[in-house]
Amino acid sequence: MSLTKYKEQLHPTLKKYFGYDSFRPQQETIISSVLEQKDALVIMPTGGGKSICFQLPSLIFPKTTLVVSPLIALMKDQVDGCNANGIAAAYFNSSQSSEEQQEIITKITKSELNLIYVAPESMPALDNILNETYISCIAIDEAHCISSWGHDFRPSYQQLGFLKKKMPNTPIIALTATADKATRQDIVTQLNITKAEQFITSFDRKNISLTVRPADGRVEQILNFIDKRPKSSGIIYCLSRKTTEQLVSKLKAKGLKADAYHAGLSFDERTKVQENFIFDKTKIVCATVAFGMGIDKSNVRWVIHYNMPKNIEGYYQEIGRGGRDGLAASALLFHSYADVIQLRRFTEGASNQEVQIAKLERMKQFAEATTCRRKILLSYFGELLAENCGNCDVCKSPPQVFDGTVIAQKILSTIARVKETEATGVIIDVLRGAKNAAIIEKGLETIKTYGIGHDISWKDWQHYIIQLINQGYAEIAFQNHNALQLTAFSKNVLFNAAKVSLTKPIEALEKIGNPKEKATKKKKTGDLFERLRILRHKIALDEDIPAYLVFSDATLQAIEQFRPMTDDEFLEISGVGQRKLEVYGDLFINEIIAFNKEKKDKKTDTHKVTYELYQQGLTIDEISEKRNLKSTTVYSHIAKLYGDGKPINIYDFVTKSEVEAVKKAKIALEEPATLKPYFDHFEEQLDYFKIRLALAVLDKEK
Template sequence: MPEQPQILATLKEYFGYDTFRPLQQEIIHSIFEGKDNLVIMPTGGGKSICYQLPAILLPGITLVISPLIALMKDQVDGLLANGIAAAYVNSSQHPDEQQEIYQKVLDKEIKLLYVAPESLSFLDTILSQVKVSLVAIDEAHCISAWGHDFRPAYTQLGYLKSKFPETPVIALTATADKATRQDICDQLNIPEATQHLASFDRKNLSLEVRPGNKRIEQIYNFLSDKPNQSGIIYCLSRKTTEALAEKLNDKGYKAEAYHAGIDHQKRSQVQEDFINDTTQIVCATIAFGMGIDKSNVRWVIHYNLPKNIEGYYQEIGRAGRDGLPSSTLLFHSYADVVQLQKFADMSGNKEVQLAKLDRMKQYAESLSCRRKILLSYFGELIEEDCGNCDVCNDPPTFIDGTIIAQKALSCVTRIKEQEPIGTVIDVLRGAQNAAVYDKEYQNLKTYGIGNDIAWRDWQQYIIQLINQGYLEIAFHQNNKLKLTSLSKKILFEGEKISLAHLKELEKAKQPVVIQSDQGAAPDLFEKLRALRLELAKEAGIPAYQIFSDATLKEMEKFRPVSDEEFMQINGVGRQKMQNYGYRFIKEIIDFSSSKTKKKKKKSAKKGNTHKETLALYKEGLSIEEIAMQRKLAVATVFSHIMKLYNEGEAIDLHQFIDKQDIDAVKKAKEELDHPEGLKPYFEHFEGAIDYNTIKLALAILNQ
C-alpha cells in the first residue's frame, strides 16, 4: 500500500486538491487493502476520485463500467486533461479505433479503461492478458430491480468478481435506499463489501414544490431575479423540452433542448455550451447531467413529477455543487402521476416502481420538512427541521401527535414489522377482515386502539411519521413498515411529536373537481363490466362483490380520473379504492382519450390510428413519448409499432430493446426448445423481462 505522503502528492498533482473530502481517504485506503467497497455518495460528493486516484498508483489497469456514452466521454476527457492515461470503448466507435485502444491496453499504456456493460464480452480475451488491479462499477444502482433505474445489461456484472477473485471491486452510486444497497452487493458477488454512506444533506439547496398549473408563467416569475444564472429544467417528454426551450428563447434566455432524439453531435455541443456558460438553460430529459462536473448550476426545475425520490434527489443534486446557495422547484399534477403509472406498467418491476412513485407523490403533497423526508428516505435521520424549504418557511398548523405516534409505532412493534401500511391501519382500527384474522392480529394489545380515527386520517398520520423518519418502508419486502432508530424516542424516552393538522393537508392538495354528468357511454360501461369480470375471476369471487352495476353506471356518467374523484362514486369505499381504483381509472382514461381522438378524426379511416403513431415515430419520438402525446396506453402504442413493422414499414426494432435482452431471449429459445407463445419465456425469466420486450426480441430473432 502506498504511503500517505505519496497518496496526498498524487491528489495534488493530478486533481489539484490538498485534502480529501469526507470518506474519500477512507475508501481509497480500503481499496489499497484489497477490500470490496460500496460507495453511496450524493452528486458532487467526489465519487470518481475514489477509484481514479488508486488507479494511478496501482500496478495494472482499472476497469470502469459506465452506462452512458456521454458520461464516459466526459470522464475520460477530464482524466486526459489531468495527464492521466484513460480511454473508453463503446458502440459509437469504429472497430479500428477500438483495436487501437486494445493494443494500448496490452502495451500497458492505459491506466483506466471505461466500458459499457454491453461491450464487456468483447474484452474477455484482452483482459485475460493483463493485470486488472481494480474494477469500478459506476451508477451501480442500475443492477438492482429495487433501484430507480434498473438496466438488464448490468445484471451480468456479477461474473467480474468470479473472473478476478483477488481484484477489489468498488461499486458507486449517488442514490440508493437500504434495499437497493444490499441488492447491489449481492448481485455483484461482493456481499461483505464495506458500505460507505456519505451525508445526503445539501444544506445550500432550497426545496420548493408548487401545483403544476400555469407552469410557464411560474417559470418566468422564478427566473425573473436570475437573469444570468445557469439552470436545468427536467421534463418528461422530448416535445416538452423543445417547446419550453423555444418559449424561453423568445423571452430572451439562451436555452437549448437536450434529449435522445437529437443527434449525438448536437447533444455534445449542447453539453459543451452549457459547461462553458455559452448556453444558460438546458431543457432536458433525465439523461442530461450524469457525471458532468459543472459546479455553478444555480437552480434546477422539475417541469413534471419525477418517478421516484432517488431520481429527483440525483437531479436536484446537480445544482449548487460549489456549495453556494441554489434553488430547486418541483411542479406536480395528477396528470403526471397517471402518466408515470402507465410507464411503471411497462417496467420489469412494476410493483416496486408504483410504490416508489406513490412515495414521490407523498413528498410533493407533504406538510413536513422536505429535507427531513429526503434524508430519512436514504436512512439519514435528522431531528431539527431544515429552515430552507417551502414547508419550513410557511409552516402549517400543528397538533400534538404524540399519542397518535405512540399508537402507530406500538402497533408496528406488535406485528413484528411484518405488514404494510394498510394492514397496520386495519389492526389499529380493529378491522374484521381476513388480513387481520388469518394472522390472529385481533389478539394483539394494539388491536382497535385507534378506532376513533378514520382510515384515511390514519393513512395521512402514518405518512407523516414516515416523512419525519420515525418509520420507513421496506420496498424489497412488499412495502412492510419498519421502525427506525428514532422510534424508541417516542416509545420509551418521552419525546413529543407534532403532526400537521389534516385540514391543512387537504388544502395543500390540488382541489378535487367533481366531473359533471358526461352522459351515457354504453361502450365504456361494457369495458368496465369486462374489467370487473376479469378482476372477479382473478379473485375467485362473484363480480357484483367488486362493484354493483349501479356503481359502474355512475362511473360511466361521471368518469373519475383521480383517486379523489373515484372516491366520490357511490359504492367505492377505501378498500375497493385501494384494490381496484387504479385499474378502473386507467380504463376510463383510455376510453376518454380514444373518444377525443375519434371526435378529432371523424373523416379518418377507421383503424388507421397506427399511421398517426408512424408519423410520430418518424419524428424521433420514443414509445413513451408517443403514448403521452396521443394520450394512449404505452401497450397500445407498442402494438401499433409491431403492426407497422409486420406491415413492412421501416421500423428499427433494435432501438426499443437492449442487446442483452435479445441475447437472453435467444438463449432461452434454445434452452426451452423453441416454445409456443410468450408465456414460457416470461416464466423462464421469472418476470424480469416483460412480455413486450420478449415479443420484440423474438421478432428480431425471426428476421
C-alpha cells in the same frame, strides 16, 4: 508497494492532481480499502466526490483501472476532466475506429493509462486485456443500474458479474448516489462482491434549497424563476419528449438559450446538446431523465422538475446535479395530480408494479408535505435529521393552518351527491357552479351543492381536495377513471362533527429558492471575479474544454478572495493542483496583478523585488531561494519584466533556436492564448517557462 507507502502518497496525490488539501468524509477510508485490494460498495451523493474514490487509486496502482460507465455519451466529460488534472485517461467505445481502439489497447498493455472508461456493451472487444496482467482495479459507476429494484435499471449491466469470476484478486468498487437497502443487496450479489464493505456517506446536500409548487401556470413560474438568475445554468426535467420541445420553444421565444434533450434525437444531436451545455453555449436544457448522469459540470445553479419524478431516488439524483461546487443551488419541483395519474399508468404491467407504485406514493408524500422536506428526503435513505433544515420552502414559510371543516364538508358532500363517479376536475366545477358542456350533459347543475363554492378559486379547491386525500378523507379510484370516493373517515366529517384542519394555499409566484443566493453572489463576486471568469472562458475556448474543467466557480471565488501573488500562494487555493498551477497559474496571477495595479494595490511590487535581485547578479535559483518562490514564478517575472522594457538578457534563459521553434508553433497553432497547446505541440519536451520566455521575446518583437 507496502500499504504504509500507499498511505504516505494519498494526501500529496490528492493535492497534486485534484488540488484539494483534505479528503471529504469517508473518501480516505474508501481509497485505503481499495488499495488494500478489498471490494467496496460506495453510496455517496451526487457531487460528493465518488470519482476520486477510484481515480486517485488509479494513480498509485501499477496497472490500469477499468471504469464501467452506463452511457457512451457521458464518458468524454469524465475523460476530459481526468486529462485536465494530468491523469492519463481514455474511453473505449463503438464510436472509435479500429485503429483508435487498438492504440488504446496497446497503451493498456504498456500500463500507460491510469483509467479506461468503457460501457458494458463494449466489454467483449476488450476481452484480451480483461485479466489481472493488465487491470489493477475495477470501478462500476452508477452501480444502481444493475438492479431491477433500482430506479434506472439497465439490463446490459447484469452481465458484469463475470468480472469478479475472471479477476478474483482484483478489487471491485461499485459506486452510486442513490440506492435503498434492496438495491444495495442486489448490487453486491450480482457483482459477486457479497463481502464488500459498504460505505454510506451523508445524503445531505445542504447547499441545495428545496421548493415544491403547484403546477398551475408553471411556465410563467419558470420564466419568473429564470429571470431572477439571468447568468446561471440549469436543467428542467420533463416526463415526455413533447413537453421538452414545447417548453424550449416558449423559452426561446423569451430570448433564452435553451435546447431539448431526449431519446427521439439522434446520437449526434444529443451529444451536441450535451456539449453545448457543458461548454456554457447553452444555459438551459429541457430534458427527459437520461440527461445529466455522470456529467461533472459543477456550475449548474438550479434544477427544475416540470413534472413530478416517479420516485425519490430519481428526484434526489437529479437535483444533485445542481451545486456540485458546493455553492448555493435551487431545486424546484412542480406537483400536480395529473402527473401522479400519468406515472401510475406507466407502472401498469411492470414486473415490479407494486414496488413502483409504493415508491411513487413516497414521492407524492414528499411533494405534499407540510413539514421539513429535507427531513423526509433524508429519512427515505435511512438518515435522520435532528433539526429542521431551514433551507426548504416549508421551513422558510411554514403553512398557515385553519379550521377547514366547512370546506371539507362541501367537498365530501359533492363527492357523495355525484355518487362517487367523478374525478377532481368535475367536483371543483360543481362546487364553483361551472356551466360547461360536461356539467350540463350530466345534469350536475341540479345537485344541491352546485355553486356553493363559487367564491373560492379553482386552484384553491384543488389544494383543499389534495389535502383531504392526504389525510384519508377521500381517495382516488385509479381503476375508475380517477373518480374521487369517500372513505371510512368521511362519515365522521359529514355526520359526526369531526373537525378537519387544512392549510392555506401558497402563492405560486412568490419568490422561489434561496433568498440569500443573490445577496451571497453580490457580496462575493466583484470586478475581479468577472475578470477571472472571462479569463477562464478564453482558456476554455482555446483548449476546447468546458470552463469548469479549468477551475470551478468555487475555486474562482477563492482566488478572488485570497488573491494569490505567488505559485505557493496559488497552490494553497482549494481546487488548484500542481498541473493546473503550471498551466494556468501565471495567467491568473498576472490577471490579479493587473487588477491590483489598477486599484493601486501595494502587492504589485513583487516583480520589482525580483528585478532588483536580478540586477544584483543573482541567478534564478538564488532569487527563487531568497524569495521563497518557485523558479517557474521567477521565470514568469523575468518574462513580464522583459516585456515591460526592462534590460533583461533574455537569451541567458532561452535560446534563439527555442524562440524560433515557438514562433513556428505559434503560426501553426494560430496563436493560442494559453501555454498548453504549445506544450502538447512540443510533445512535453519544451518546459512551460521556456515557452513563456520565448513568447515574451516574440511579443516584444511584434
